[in-house]
Amino acid sequence: MRRNIKKMAGSILVAGVLATGLATGVNTYAAASIESNAAAVVDNTVIQNMLLTAIEDEYLAKAQYQAIMDKFDVTRPFSNHVKAEEVHINLLTALFEEYGIELPVKDWDNMVVLPDSLEAAYEAGEKAEEDNIEMYESFLKETLPDNVKEVFEELISASDRHLQAYQRQGDCDGTGLGKSGLGRYGSSNRGRQGNRNNQQGECIL
Structure with a gap:
């Protein structure tokens, strides 16, 4: 039972890290896109x-x-x-x-x-x-x-x-x-x- 709880906790932690990383990546990409578009205009x-x-x-x-x-x-x-x-x-x-x-x-x-x-x-x-x-x-x-x-x-x-x-x-x-x-x-x-x-x-x- 404890092992299952640990597995579940570990899964939740990994999922949270992945979600945070994904969100950060999306935000970084969006910011980079905006900056790139702004730089394209003289x-x-x-x-x-x-x-x-x-x-x-x-x-x-x-x-x-x-x-x-x-x-x-x-x-x-x-x-x-x-x-x-x-x-x-x-x-x-x-x-x-x-x-x-x-x-x-x-x-x-x-x-x-x-x-x-x-x-x-x-x-x-x-x-x-x-x-x-x-x-x-x-x-x-x-x-x-x-x-x-x-x-x-x-x-x-x-x-x-x-x-x-x-x-x-x-x-x-x-x-x-x-x-x-x-x-x-x-x-x-x-x-x-x-x-x-x-x-x-x-x-x-």
């Missing part, structure tokens, strides 16, 4: 650097497009892009406010380097949009908070549309026909027949 310093890089790029783009319009007395596609840059800046500004980051203040107009010709301006615009897309692609490789990711995805799509506009302008051959093509993210130019402004003699983008 920290606020990285987000701050991304946002600063992004908004400075948008400020400079807006200043350059405006300067090109003034120098060469042209409108599209630069006028559309100036308006778009204002939208992009507003989207980023909202994130600056949410994360408590101070907006950069610089003399953007004096930082602009103007091309020598309108043709060079189109080429510079195309290259700038390609660089902009690559920048946001590199940002989106990181695990970002949803609100930051959504803004970057919106901005990369906008840059792709701008890139197509410059490519169409370069393809205009004086007949009002622009080559149709696909952007990096699948946006298609709207048909092969381009609109033409007969007074200005330029392809309307």
